[in-house]
Amino acid sequence: MPTILRDDRADRLWVRLHRPEARNAIDRAMVDELHEVCDELEREPRILLIGGSDGVFAGGADIAELRDRTPADAREGINSRLFDRLARLPMPVIAVVDGWALGGGAELAYAADLRIASDRARFGSPEPSLGIVPAAGATWRLPRLVGEPLAKHMLLAGRVLDAREALAAGLVVAVHDPSELDAAADALVDRIAALDPLAIRHTKRLIDDPTDDPRAAAEAAQAECFGSPAKYERMTAWLDRRPERKNA
Template identity: 60%
Template sequence: MTEPLLVERGDDRVVATLSRPGVRNAIDQATIDALHALCAELEQTPRTLILAGAGGVFASGADIAQLRERRADDARRGINTRAFERVSALPMPVIAAIDGYALGGGAELAYAADLRIGTPRLRIGNPETGLGIIAAAGATWRLPRLVGDARAAELLLTGRILDADEALAWGLVSSLHDPDDLLPAAHALADRIATADPLATRHTKTALRAEPQAHPELELELQAELFDSPEKERRMTAFLNRRRR
């Protein structure tokens, strides 16, 4: 049996590829378990995470065969929700590299990322109501923050699937790349992130993810910590020295 999540580890980043080609990378319990294990690792040793899918598909959704058998108690456990919350809360940025379908739970995993890029064959949306359920793993609260209330309502209430150009125009992805260039583009983002101070990057993510009522006091506390950091002193001194040359 192949692993549902293929993980490549580097010093400053990890690439995790959803790999269940027979079911278009549908997210089953084994995938959720693997995501939890990876999150535990990245919580202890923070690195940028790149999420991708094998075989020209990001993730076609939750595994319907398993989902059909779940009952009320399973819903209350938030099987996918808890895993995606953990992905979203990782200390360092998460980049979703989306090729092909990202539907249902696959879309919700992408929404949990900090950065999303795609290919021209991207198709993303939430058709859950057509299956007699709701998008309960983050779409109802993350999607409005990403595309606005009106567009989120349209997607979630109609089950509309966006193509790549629409997803780009709506700001759901920030750029489109040929399939062969998708992972290199994700690595280019990770390269830029790697040049910055990791603590400043982590604090920026914390501020971005905070609720509106936390601002501006949250930023001021985070900035206070950074103002006293040796890395801030080192980087600003290096900048001033370069400018004097």
């Protein structure tokens, strides 16, 4: 049985984690299937939405598998390599979090560019209670997202953030009723998809991959955009719509 469900559209791909018998716990089969998604989106970029099912985003990594993993498995970075790859996809990745996002499930959400949640979403990192560390992104992504003090409270003391706390901390960009969450996520994608794909790809890269010379990197990206026919067409359309306004 597949561990993810897909909904393919022209400008986006919906992926739903689908292991209802295990609260969508992330196992090796799911990791492999998500790598296949990455293969596809690296070749043909689209916006990716990742959601859960049955009121659960992901209840963590599969503990039955984790229990038997070895030090060599840890060094392989089974989950962290996948989450890094998802984070590097050319177009934005949106985590659509309904219900629990724990452990590896939370780290999967942290790897997304944006997170949108239902009012029953919960984020937490129980790894130390199981004798392991949150090694697939929480220790470096979460402090950047919510600040070091709150991240340490979550990672060292087991604090769980509910949806409203996550919104106040900036971890999620919006909170909705569960019945409205998917529509809100699609509306967010509609806003992104209306923008120029080349400009979005460059903007994401400039944010995520800072260099020693960010100005030069931004100028190089802008030069490519300036050479794109889409830039001229979009600016012409903007000027035609708003003749009274001539400045960006």
